[in-house]
Amino acid sequence: MSFASLPYELRSHIWSLAVEPRRITKVRMKKSGGSFSKKQRQQGKDILYETTSTPPPALMHVCRESRQHAPYQRAFTAGTEPRWTWVNFELDIFCVSSLYSIEDIVSHRSEVQRLQIRTDDDDDWYESATTYRVLSILYEFVNLREIQVVLEPGDLMWGDVFTEQSFGDCPRENITFVHEGSGLVLTGPQLKLVSDWRMVFSFDSEGNPPEADRLSEEIEHALDDTWHLTMAQMHEVV
Incomplete structure (x- = not known):
């Protein structure tokens, strides 16, 4: 039996199954x-x-x-x-390699629903996001419902950006951060937790505690919860 001889309803269903999300x-x-x-x-x-x-x-x-x-x-x-x-526009995800590349999406800003952001071509992306607030352009993407941010190895500063900056009208729960090496996907609060834990509460990358002459300074730094998550807040995220 050839494909053309199948019932029209079945052929229609097969065509619908052939549709896959693509990367623009x-x-x-x-x-x-x-x-x-x-x-x-x-x-x-x-x-x-x-x-x-x-x-x-x-x-x-x-x-x-x-x-x-x-x-x-x-x-x-x-x-x-x-x-x-x-x-x-419902399935396909638009991909940019720098924050400033978002501006290159001109005529379809009101239609794009899914966006992936990389920073491969933007060494100063953190300054762009925080000082120059280039993410404010996302307010023009009025139907944006999902954002994926691809993290470069060791890059945790997106946790602060998620906390302090706006991502337009995209629901915060639909903003995720993907570790390119492992494929691990984190929410914004989870990434902030990892960032703060590494910076405030953990030892250094080699497992060494702070030097003795700086221990009191490090403790005072960790107890100042005006700029980082507290242990209780971290527990809520987990």
Whole structure:
């Protein structure tokens, strides 16, 4: 029996099962070299195209019936020379390699629902997040419901960023932090716990206690709970 001879309802169900979440990567925008007024730039008249390195979903290349059942819509249609592709904003996750790359997502900020943030291309990401507050752009992503932050090895400062900075209207419980090496996934409070425990309550990376002449200073530092989680608060997180 061929696939085409299967009942229509069964074929439709199979097409729906073929849909998988994809990573929308390397989103970039190309602007025209012409002269534009401020109003024209605000309207996006100076944009040639937006594009992504992610290829179109395979389901759009199978046959007419697969395309009819594929839950995708045209995206990256902005500009005078658009290079559009197909995106499922509910399933696909937009991935950026630096905090400033979030700005490259221009015409679909109100539609993006899932966002992954890396800091591979941003050595000063902590200053960008805290001093320059570049995460404030996330308020323009009004339908954002999930954020994944990929942690570089040993990088725990995102715990402070989670506590002190805003991530737009994304629900705080849907913000997770992924350790790239192990695949461990932490919530914001869990990451803050790990960060504070390592900095305040634990020995150094080699298991050594503080030096004797600094012990009283370290104790006073640990007892000052105005800037870190207390042991009781850590217990609640666990």
